[in-house]
Amino acid sequence: xxxxxASAAGGSSPAGAAGKAGAVSSSKAAGLKAEGAxxxxxxxxxxxxxxxxxxxxxxxxxxxxxxxxxxxLRLVLVPAFVALMLADxxxxxxWRSLAWAAFAIAMIxxxxxxHLARTYNLVTDFGKIADPIADKAIMGAALICLSALGDxxxxxxxxxxxxxxxxxxxxxxxxxxxxxxASRGGKLKTLIQGVAVGMYILALTGWLATLRWxxxxxxxxxxxxxxxxxxxxxxxxxxQGIAEREAALEETEA
Numbered sequence: 001x002x003x004x005x006a007s008a009a010g011g012s013s014p015a016g017a018a019g020k021a022g023a024v025s026s027s028k029a030a031g032l033k034a035e036g037a038x039x040x041x042x043x044x045x046x047x048x049x050x051x052x053x054x055x056x057x058x059x060x061x062x063x064x065x066x067x068x069x070x071x072x073l074r075l076v077l078v079p080a081f082v083a084l085m086l087a088d089x090x091x092x093x094x095w096r097s098l099a100w101a102a103f104a105i106a107m108i109x110x111x112x113x114x115h116l117a118r119t120y121n122l123v124t125d126f127g128k129i130a131d132p133i134a135d136k137a138i139m140g141a142a143l144i145c146l147s148a149l150g151d152x153x154x155x156x157x158x159x160x161x162x163x164x165x166x167x168x169x170x171x172x173x174x175x176x177x178x179x180x181x182a183s184r185g186g187k188l189k190t191l192i193q194g195v196a197v198g199m200y201i202l203a204l205t206g207w208l209a210t211l212r213w214x215x216x217x218x219x220x221x222x223x224x225x226x227x228x229x230x231x232x233x234x235x236x237x238x239x240q241g242i243a244e245r246e247a248a249l250e251e252t253e254a
Contacts, residue, residue, distance in 0.1 A: 067117035068127050070109040074134035077106045078141050085145045085201070093203040100201045106138040107194045135190075136164050142197045151200055152216075159220055160193065163227040174234045177241025185229060189222040 084099035113131065117123045140161055146152035171180055196219040199212035 063124050063126050065117075065120075065122040065124070067113040067120075067122045068124060068130070070113035070116070071127060071130045071134050074106045074109050074113075074138055075130065077102050078134075078137045081106070081138065082141050082145060085142070086149075090145070090149045091203075096201055096203050100198055103138065103142055103198060103201055106134075107198070110135055110138075110190075132168065136161075136168070139164070139193065139197065142201065146197070146200050156216065156220060160223050163223050167227060167230050170230065170234050174237050174241075178237050180230060180233050180237065183226065183229065185222065185226045189219065189226045192219040192222055195219075 081099055081102040084095055084102055087095040087099075090096075110131075113127075117127055143152065143157040143160060147154045147157045174180065192215065196212060196216040199208070199215060204212060
């Protein structure tokens with residue numbers, strides 16, 4: 001019987017098969033080289049390792065970003081503020097004005113560092129820890145100095161600082177169930193507190209001295225109201241977390 005060419009019969013000759021195999025191997029090797037991987041090493045694994053190394057390098061470098069530098073500036077301003085506030089007995093209008101300038105800079109940087117960190121993805125572990133510490137340090141230093149000088153009743157300082165420390169502790173307690181977000185009321189409270197404390201730092205007289213009393217009263221009210229709201233959110237968050245865990249356990253057992 002007359003032989004039919006292998007190509008016509010839909011098959012392949014040994015030489016053709018070897019040629020195709022060589023072409024496929026060359027193509028794969030070229031592809032691996034283009035992807036930056038070597039033959040015999042999974043390209044995806046190498047790419048993943050490279051991505052992790054790059055991400056780690058970015059995270060390490062981002063510690064020294066503009067947001068964290070502003071936070072560090074606030075921490076440095078705390079002892080400088082105390083020194084200016086208590087200079088010459090703590091009642092000299094000139095020194096009090098300089099202390100107010102330091103306090104104002106600290107409060108303004110507090111507004112910008114968080115915004116910059118969120119907008120430009122500069123959030124770091126250092127910033128998460130140092131930012132709230134810097135906020136409470138400058139506010140606490142101002143309140144304690146004012147009460148020590150007799151300008152502000154100690155009970156006001158106790159209410160504000162007690163609320164801030166209590167809510168911070170509460171956040172850590174319920175962190176396993178979720179994060180309590182900052183509310184608009186909390187942001188307004190921070191603003192009013194800053195304005196009130198700033199007015200008390202300055203040596204104001206007359207109607208301005210009366211006005212600052214009312215501003216501080218509003219700050220105290222907002223401090224208490226928002227504190228109670230955070231407690232409510234923490235209770236709801238804890239209940240939801242417990243309910244979700246119980247539901248997950250029931251599904252696992254089923």
